[in-house]
Amino acid sequence: xxxxxxxxxxxxxxxxxxxxxxxxxxxxxxxxxxxxxxxxxxxxxxxxxxxxxxxxxxxxxxxxxxxxxxxxxxxxxxxxxxxxxxxxxxxxxxxxxxxxxxxxxxxxxxxxxxxxxxxx
Amino acid sequence: xxxxxxxxxxxxxxxxxxxxxxxxxxxxxxxxxxxxxxxxxxxxxxxxxxxxxxxxxxxxxxxxxxxxxxxxxxxxxxxxxxxxxxxxxxxxxxxxxxxxxxxxxxx
Numbered sequence: 307x308x309x310x311x312x313x314x315x316x317x318x319x320x321x322x323x324x325x326x327x328x329x330x331x332x333x334x335x336x337x338x339x340x341x342x343x344x345x346x347x348x349x350x351x352x353x354x355x356x357x358x359x360x361x362x363x364x365x366x367x368x369x370x371x372x373x374x375x376x377x378x379x380x381x382x383x384x385x386x387x388x389x390x391x392x393x394x395x396x397x398x399x400x401x402x403x404x405x406x407x408x409x410x411x412x413x414x415x416x417x418x419x420x421x422x423x424x425x426x
Numbered sequence: 427x428x429x430x431x432x433x434x435x436x437x438x439x440x441x442x443x444x445x446x447x448x449x450x451x452x453x454x455x456x457x458x459x460x461x462x463x464x465x466x467x468x469x470x471x472x473x474x475x476x477x478x479x480x481x482x483x484x485x486x487x488x489x490x491x492x493x494x495x496x497x498x499x500x501x502x503x504x505x506x507x508x509x510x511x512x513x514x515x516x517x518x519x520x521x522x523x524x525x526x527x528x529x530x531x532x533x
Binding site: 341343350351352353356365367368401408409410411412413414416417418419 | 457458459460462464468469470471472475476477479481513515517518520521522523524525526527
């Protein structure tokens with residue numbers, strides 16, 4: 307079965323750190339650009355970061371630059387998001403998503419998400 | 427950054443109604459516009475990519491159109507399972523921004 311499964315979310319104090327993981331299965335992970343997208347409670351979707359197939363190209367949302375680090379391990383079919391200096395406004399469900407391309411780029415595979423709560 | 431503006435932010439409709447949701451980009455994005463459906467507590471699901479191409483398995487009542495800055499998602503005959511929130515997304519440039527969402531509720 308083709309799927310993405312996120313883990314690593316939880317409750318953390320402001321200023322703390324968390325590392326999210328996304329395990330891919332059922333497809334050739336190393337062929338895909340990957341992303342994290344987040345959704346604050348009762349809010350819309352917000353793109354967070356992209357990484358290309360070999361990890362040499364990474365881009366971030368301005369508000370997370372310098373605090374979040376995106377990486378991947380193609381041998382383990384896994385994507386990671388190291389989140390440091392967390393703020394209350396980082397509270398959200400974080401989704402792992404895979405890009406595909408056909409005339410335009412689009413997310414055609416999403417995980418179920420993992421909840422990150424930043425609160426004292 | 428490209429801003430995506432969806433309208434309306436919510437609507438009430440009945441089963442069988444024709445529903446239209448619009449999405450406007452703050453600059454020309456050619457045909458790099460996608461639509462997602464999100465049911466409560468679930469992950470988003472791709473409906474339409476590249477403005478008008480339907481994802482495999484998506485019912486034919488969903489269609490997309492537009493180009494440049496103005497885009498439309500149409501549900502030709504609303505079904506009970508279509509009550510959800512719909513998001514547009516531009517993939518013309520990073521950050522790949524989403525619209526604010528349109529919540530489709532039962533009248």
